[in-house]
Amino acid sequence: LGMVKVAEGKSFVMADIPGLIEGASEGVGLGHEFLRHVERCRLNIHIVDVSGSEGRDPIEDFETINRELKNFNEELASRPQIVAANKCDMASAEQIDAFRTYIEAKGLPFYPISAATRQGVDALTGAVAAQLDQLPPIRQYEPEPAPQPEVAEGGKRPFTIRVEDGVYIVEADWLMSSLGMVDMEDYESLQYFQRVLIKSGIIEELERMGINEGDTVSILNFEFDYIK
Structure with missing residues (x-):
């Protein structure tokens, strides 16, 4: 999971779903585990290697993954989708x-x-943010929202950040009470986490x-992972 910041005060949570291969809907690889994460996403960004650098056919790859989505859950195949030709x-050009x-x-x-090279990435994330603004939350797969205490007036609370082995470690006494019960598998809870x-x-x-x-x-x- 990562947070993508697209503008001042505007961002969204993204889930990177690796490992989807032919047979994923039947449990090949980590298919079922990853497909359950897809169920929680309102919008799918289908990233396909358009270069054929490994001798692959982008159209065949695109159809294979969508077929696995449909076989696992027909509703997934009809969910809003943006295709990114990586x-x-x-x-x-051809x-x-x-x-x-x-x-x-x-x-x-x-x-x-x-x-x-990040070519086209800003245009893609901008389009994703715009489409997410138009999409309702997916409620049929969501558990009951975890308790979500409010951020104090003004939003500022003391915290410290240190860097160890390249990892930014955030600590604060209030984090446990504010975020300790947030369900990181729940979309609305992740949105709350992001706002905090x-x-x-x-x-x-951090920036x-x-x-x-x-x-x-x-x-x-x-x-x-931090995603700007």
């Missing part, structure tokens, strides 16, 4: 255009990106300390 810096034509014919948004970090000034201080995208943040027993 490694566009290594792909030819490869990108062919995949774009295929995806857009299905009525899906298409964004060419390069994770390595912003209002308390923790995110601002002042020079945190970089991909660095690990540790709060209580919860670790996540």
Whole structure:
């Protein structure tokens, strides 16, 4: 899990779902475990290698994963989806255009990106944030929300941050009472967790300390990668 900051005071929680392969819906690999996480997401960003750098076919890869989603839960295959064509810096214009034509014919948004060079990443995250604003929460899979105490007036509470072995460790006496019962598997609870970090000034201080995208943040027993 990571928090993606797209604008001042605007961000969203993202779950990175690795390991989806053919047969995932039947439990191949860690299929069931990862697919259960997908059920909690309102919007799927399907990242496909458009370059064919490993001899793969992006259309075949796209269809394989969507087939696994449908086999696991038909509703997942019809959930809103954005397609990100990754490694566009290594792909030819013809490869990108062919995949774009295929995806857009299905009525899906298409964004060419390069994770390595960050080409197109800002446009993608902006589109994701805009679409999330239009989507209701997924209630059918959510457990009862954990108790969520309010942040104090003004939002600022004392805390310390230290760096050990490249990990940013956040500590504060009030964190346990405020976040100790937050269910990190629950979308609404994660949104609350995110608001606390912003209002308390923790995110601002992490940025002042020079945190970089991909660095690990540790709060209580919860670790996540910082995503700007």
